[in-house]
Amino acid sequence: MDYFDLHCDTVLRLQDGSDLSDADAHINLRKARPLERWAQVFALFVQDNAPGTDTAYDAYRRLHAIFLRQMRLHSDKLVFCRGAKELTAAFSHGKRAALLSVENGAVLGGRLERLEELRRDGVRLLTLTWMGENELGCGGEAGGPLTEFGRAVVRALPQYGIIPDISHLSDEGVADVFALTEGPVVATHSNVRRITGHHRNLTHKQIREITRRGGLIGINLCSPFLTDDKALASCDNVYRHLDAFLSLGAQDTVCFGADFDGAPIPGDIRDIGGIPVLYEYLLGRGLPQALLQKVFFENALQFWQRVF
Ligand SMILES: [Zn+2]
Numbered sequence: 444m445d446y447f448d449l450h451c452d453t454v455l456r457l458q459d460g461s462d463l464s465d466a467d468a469h470i471n472l473r474k475a476r477p478l479e480r481w482a483q484v485f486a487l488f489v490q491d492n493a494p495g496t497d498t499a500y501d502a503y504r505r506l507h508a509i510f511l512r513q514m515r516l517h518s519d520k521l522v523f524c525r526g527a528k529e530l531t532a533a534f535s536h537g538k539r540a541a542l543l544s545v546e547n548g549a550v551l552g553g554r555l556e557r558l559e560e561l562r563r564d565g566v567r568l569l570t571l572t573w574m575g576e577n578e579l580g581c582g583g584e585a586g587g588p589l590t591e592f593g594r595a596v597v598r599a600l601p602q603y604g605i606i607p608d609i610s611h612l613s614d615e616g617v618a619d620v621f622a623l624t625e626g627p628v629v630a631t632h633s634n635v636r637r638i639t640g641h642h643r644n645l646t647h648k649q650i651r652e653i654t655r656r657g658g659l660i661g662i663n664l665c666s667p668f669l670t671d672d673k674a675l676a677s678c679d680n681v682y683r684h685l686d687a688f689l690s691l692g693a694q695d696t697v698c699f700g701a702d703f704d705g706a707p708i709p710g711d712i713r714d715i716g717g718i719p720v721l722y723e724y725l726l727g728r729g730l731p732q733a734l735l736q737k738v739f740f741e742n743a744l745q746f747w748q749r750v751f
Contacts, residue, residue, distance in 0.1 A: 571593065
């Protein structure tokens with residue numbers, strides 16, 4: 444089976460010097476072997492800046508160096524892709540595709556000119572905030588609108604070929620993004636709030652608007668975003684969220700952003716090696732194969748082909 448995933452924190456796990464081939468992580472190349480075509484967005488996650496510092500940017504540079512080193516070490520199996528042509532070429536050579544995002548606009552340190560650096564680095568998605576408050580605005584936990592700087596970033600992103608990612612962003616911030624741009628918007632790793640009432644999940648209105656714009660929404664396998672139950676979620680909870688997305692007309696929008704290496708994953712999936720288990724489960728629940736091919740792969744691939 445094919446798999447296209449919009450979000451993982453695996454690069455963070457490689458900071459200890461472990462290698463992507465066999466790292467003790469949700470994602471490594473060995474665990475991903477059952478997948479045929481596989482594209483993975485690797486997020487470079489940084490914490491918010493302490494006031495008056497540039498720590499997020501320094502962390503970004505360190506993580507980016509780790510990412511590039513892994514790309515070099517595994518160039519026989521894995522190709523860093525910026526655009527759709529590179530993706531197609533990677534797959535035609537039987538290789539895996541690695542894509543790049545930044546989780547937390549704090550990397551910009553309040554400097555718009557850093558977007559050019561992100562563009563040069565091949566970053567395609569920018570998660571505007573994390574949980575708290577940064578130079579751009581507020582996460583869902585903090586709550587509040589975009590700042591002037593955040594508004595300037597959203598307006599500038601299209602000229603750098605970077606798509607805004609509203610996962611983590613407050614509802615006020617999301618409304619600002621929709622008002623500031625007519626282009627596609629993505630939510631790389633968020634679920635349906637009406638199913639699981641967490642601020643990290645999306646309202647029906649947000650889901651419909653992302654869908655209307657031809658964006659993408661990645662289903663997050665983080666247990667607390669899949670169920671209110673204190674126990675770990677299961678494939679059944681994933682089914683419920685997927686079913687809700689489909690009932691909102693998001694069949695061309697919904698895909699996966701599993702949050703591997705950043706979240707507690709359902710016990711019956713465990714890690715990327717369990718993605719075929721999830722696929723078989725959803726097939727068993729009566730979802731057609733052609734639909735699942737879209738959700739697991741084609742929707743995100745077609746987005747890349749359309750936008751990049
Ligand atoms: Zn996240």
